[in-house]
Amino acid sequence: MRILLTGKNGQLGSELQPLLTTLGEVFAVGRDTLDLAKPDAISSLMAEIKPHIVVNAAAYTAVDKAETETDLATAINGIAPGILAAESQRINAKLIHVSTDYVFDGTQSHPYVETDPTNPLGQYGASKLAGEQAILATDANYAIIRTAWVYGAGGTGNFVKTMLRLGREREELRVVMDQVGTPTWTGDLATAIVQLIPQLNSETSGIYHYTNSGVTSWYDFAIAIFEEAKLLGVPLKIQQVIPITTAEYPTPARRPAYSVLNGKKLATLLGNHPPQWRSGLRTMLKTLINQG
Numbered sequence: 001m002r003i004l005l006t007g008k009n010g011q012l013g014s015e016l017q018p019l020l021t022t023l024g025e026v027f028a029v030g031r032d033t034l035d036l037a038k039p040d041a042i043s044s045l046m047a048e049i050k051p052h053i054v055v056n057a058a059a060y061t062a063v064d065k066a067e068t069e070t071d072l073a074t075a076i077n078g079i080a081p082g083i084l085a086a087e088s089q090r091i092n093a094k095l096i097h098v099s100t101d102y103v104f105d106g107t108q109s110h111p112y113v114e115t116d117p118t119n120p121l122g123q124y125g126a127s128k129l130a131g132e133q134a135i136l137a138t139d140a141n142y143a144i145i146r147t148a149w150v151y152g153a154g155g156t157g158n159f160v161k162t163m164l165r166l167g168r169e170r171e172e173l174r175v176v177m178d179q180v181g182t183p184t185w186t187g188d189l190a191t192a193i194v195q196l197i198p199q200l201n202s203e204t205s206g207i208y209h210y211t212n213s214g215v216t217s218w219y220d221f222a223i224a225i226f227e228e229a230k231l232l233g234v235p236l237k238i239q240q241v242i243p244i245t246t247a248e249y250p251t252p253a254r255r256p257a258y259s260v261l262n263g264k265k266l267a268t269l270l271g272n273h274p275p276q277w278r279s280g281l282r283t284m285l286k287t288l289i290n291q292g
Contacts, residue, residue, distance in 0.1 A: 082134025106256020
């Protein structure tokens with residue numbers, strides 16, 4: 001089985017690559033090999049590799065920059081997934097595509113299910129929704145996996161790495177407490193994707209939600225990061241984390257205030273429930289520390 005993995009250097013792609021080797025031969029590509037903003041490059045690579053499985057772990061993820069780099073965000077997040085789906089359909093390959101909680105506006109007070117109405121607040125969410133719609137417009141065998149608050153040891157930056165860096169530099173931090181969601185470790189997400197692949201067919205094709213279990217705020221997530229890091233012996237300067245409101249920390253892009261995703265559909269298909277978010281955090285921090 002030939003598997004094409006995009007975004008190999010990202011935080012999710014770097015977790016996926018070794019796990020996917022258990023299913024077949026992996027052709028992992030990064031931005032240097034495949035520019036998702038170039039449709040012809042996608043078609044050429046698909047024709048060359050002729051994969052049985054395509055896992056699209058690549059994305060434009062700069063949420064605030066997307067407000068001004070709309071064309072680039074749309075090309076990578078909105079147009080490329082549709083081309084991957086059309087090419088997958090043409091060669092009878094399966095497509096796994098990773099999407100986001102940002103397709104929702106966050107006005108609900110209970111976890112979002114896959115069929116809830118979408119209403120992105122910013123250009124990043126709009127570009128990701130366009131990608132979903134482009135896939136849905138084909139007849140490919142696909143799984144769109146919406147996830148949220150993703151972090152991992154690989155890739156460049158994420159909330160956990162930022163908090164650790166700031167926690168080493170500062171005694172006091174201000175963190176938003178009125179945005180609620182579920183931190184999701186890339187190791188658990190990658191495992192779920194690999195478990196899903198053998199089960200993906202015309203009957204199971206569709207949209208799924210996956211995050212770790214539990215609910216928290218960015219403020220409480222930050223507290224947990226520092227608590228777990230201290231237990232592992234990470235030297236920190238931080239003394240106080242101050243909860244603030246979203247209004248006190250304005251950003252170019254609006255974020256959903258509530259983006260908890262209901263993962264029951266995928267959990268039922270896989271026959272297991274996602275680990276609690278704090279256990280994922282603990283594992284990721286150990287990995288990060290071991291990497292030096």
